[in-house]
Each structure stands twice: as C-alpha cells, then as structure tokens.
C-alpha cells in the first residue's frame with residue numbers, strides 16, 4: 316500500500332510499504348480522508364515530537380478486526396484518531412475509534428476531530444454562554460472554536476487574524492468583529508469594543524509571542540487566557556500585567572469527540588465548512604504541507620485522500 320513516510324524536516328515521501336496487520340484490540344481501516352492538522356504542520360517544519368501523532372484526523376471503513384475488538388465489525392464507517400493515517404490503510408485501537416452516524420458525510424466525519432479539540436478547549440476553559448470572548452487566530456483551530464462558542468450560545472466573539480482569506484471566512488462564520496493585527500493595536504481596539512473592560516476570555520490559537528501578548532493584554536481584570544496554540548519557541552511574558560490583572564492562564568491539548576458530536580446533532584454545527592481543499596495522497600507535500608507553510612495562508616483545512 317501507499318503511505319506518506321516522514322523522513323525528516325520538509326521531507327515527506329509517499330512510498331510503497333506492507334499493509335499493517337491489526338493487533339489485539341485494533342481494527343484495520345481503509346482510509347477515506349485524513350485532515351492535515353496544525354500539529355502535523357509543526358512537525359513537518361520542526362521535527363517530530365512524541366506527544367503529537369503525525370496524521371491522526373482520519374475516517375474510513377473497517378476492513379479487518381483484530382481479536383477483542385467488540386462493538387465494531389467489518390464494513391463499519393469510523394473516525395479513527397490514530398497516527399499514521401496518511402496512508403491507504405491504517406490500524407487503530409478500539410478506544411480511538413468512533414462510529415460515524417449513518418446520515419453523516421465522510422467530509423463532516425473528517426473534521427470531527429478538530430471540532431472535538433475546540434470542544435475540549437471550551438470545556439476546559441470553563442467558557443460560559445454569557446462570556447465575551449476573543450480568539451487570536453482564525454486558522455482551522457480558531458474557526459472551530461468560533462463554531463463551538465456559537466454552539467454553546469456565546470454572543471460576542473472577536474477574532475484576530477493576519478490572512479485576508481481567513482478573516483473573510485471568520486466573518487462568514489459569524490464572528491462579531493475580525494481584527495487585523497498588522498494594522499490594528501489589538502488590546503486597544505478590544506478595550507474600545509468592550510467599553511474599556513476587556514474580554515472575559517481570550518483564546519490563543521496560533522502559538523506565537525505576538526498573539527499570546529494580545530490575549531494577555533486584552534482580557535479583563537480576573538479574566539482568563541486559554542492557550543491551545545502549539546509553541547515552537549520560548550516566549551518572554553510581561554508578568555507585571557499578568558499579576559496586576561490577576562489573570563488565569565490555562566493550557567489545553569486534548570479532544571472531546573462526544574461533545575463535538577452532540578453539537579453537530581443538536582446545534583446544527585457544520586464543521587466541514589472549514590475544508591478548503593481535498594488533495595490526493597501522492598501530492599501531500601506539494602499541494603498540502605508546502606501550501607500551508609505559505610505566509611498568505613490561502614487554505615484553511617486540507618484533507619488528504621488516499622484512494623483517488
């Protein structure tokens with residue numbers, strides 16, 4: 316079968332390898348789509364890191380089950396949150412699979428994982444419907460957070476984003492106001508928009524110093540900064556502002572698929588609206604990762620299709 320193998324920084328090669336065999340408690344899945352996650356992009360550019368499974372936003376059909384895999388059978392359509400999914404086949408442990416409801420499209424199923432990340436972040440951040448929220452970054456993570464915040468009933472969501480295309484997308488998806496950090500001082504503008512108060516919660520969804528600073532300086536007294544962006548570099552922090560404003564800062568790095576599924580069912584959320592392109596596995600580098608590294612950020616979520 317074909318699989319994109321990680322050989323090093325910016326060196327991903329689609330090669331012919333042997334099909335994986337399911338061990339006990341695993342199923343073999345014929346992959347339909349695997350979304351390119353922001354964490355994968357970081358690994359593509361900076362090297363693999365242990366906590367982050369490369370290629371994990373997959374969905375497909377079970378073609379073989381190993382011993383002890385109860386509740387799943389051959390032919391089931393599943394989401395598979397397991398690494399090594401930039402391939403024609405993958406194996407996935409039972410506990411990291413969720414059955415796709417009959418009426419759910421493959422495309423929607425392919426982006427439940429990023430929505431589940433947003434669900435976890437919103438839950439862990441303790442964000443409430445009455446909160447005023449700012450999201451720094453309107454990439455796939457930021458946009459999923461926007462959908463999630465709307466699902467729980469948050470009325471006011473400000474966003475910041477440098478890419479014009481992503482700013483437009485955030486507006487279309489219902490952000491209250493989308494600010495461009497290249498021509499606006501974010502914290503000053505947020506204070507204007509909130510009658511001098513600042514937002515209750517700011518979510519950092521980029522992973523760089525500038526956006527973390529914007530978040531810390533835009534929250535109200537005793538507000539919260541929730542950090543979900545993946546940081547490659549160390550960042551210096553203005554601790555005096557953090558202390559005098561009595562800010563709470565929370566890190567988050569997990570998923571809650573069941574909450575995400577409940578939003579889709581009961582709140583009518585359409586996470587597939589962030590998919591901007593579907594590319595064949597053979598072009599994973601040139602049409603996928605390399606495109607996502609560009610400054611212009613013209614794509615949002617790219618899905619890789621193994622069987623074209």
Ligand SMILES: [Zn+2]
Pocket residue numbers: 352353354371372428429
């Ligand atoms: Zn992901």
